[in-house]
Amino acid sequence: MRKLAGVWVVVVLSLAVGCDVGSTSATSTKSATSTAPVQAPPIAADKPASGKAPPASDKEEAAPQGWRANAASTRIVGVLGFDGVLTSDITAPLEVFGAAVKKPWFADGRVVLLTPEAQATLTTEEGLKLVPDGVLDEDAPLTALIVPSSYDLAPLLKNSELVSEIRSVGGRAQLVSSNCGGAYLLAQAGLLDGRPATTWAGGEADFQKRYPKVHVQEDKNVVADGSVVTSNGSLVSYQAALVVLARLTSNAHAKEIFDVLQMGRMTDWSDIEAQLAKTASGAQQAAPRQ
16 A cells, blocks of 8 residues: 555646746756666767867768758848847848748748848847848848948948848849948949949938949938939838838738738828839849749
């Protein structure tokens, strides 16, 4: 009878632990089973005597970064990020395309946050910390590249490697877009030469002076010309992201995301539709996917 009672106590404790789905369940399980004898796992068969893990196979070493996986059959929207980036310049496209990839019509889509150099996190101008998906390089297989701004663009404009990567990736992508002063980076890369474009509201004159080959448009929220979309940034970044989404999918799909985000409480769809009409009338053929 004592043996049976002992078994009954163990069963009751196990059941009680199994019912606990809160944060303490792992601790409770450990306590309930700690009285049972524990067998030491074999060591020699698990790893070499040196203590080092076995070397990865050639196939594993050649595997691409997670965000690059299946790039040939995936529409990847890359958002450039860096410390000091203006928050809404990147959170707007991340939210718009983050909502779109959940739809069946963009199931082959992916949105990623990329930095010029490898870093664990980035901190925006307003203090938001974000975890990048990877690094932007000249071989990045992006369908669209979105370039944001910072209050201090000088170091970025002097970064010849970054400018070269923007030139290479942006010139190869189907679409390239900028928010706010990100247009300076596109212009520095030569991607806006001979094109109409805009930058942050109030900065048009300086932008025109620095980059005379650009046809700077004043008092325009979003300017779309063929495969290039530029915007004033800040909350207008949402409009620009919807224009880019419409170009990659359709106006109807962009309107669906407009409704999902309840943007109609802030602006009229007709404002974005007008931009899409201008884009369609003056659009150049988008570059084929590489």
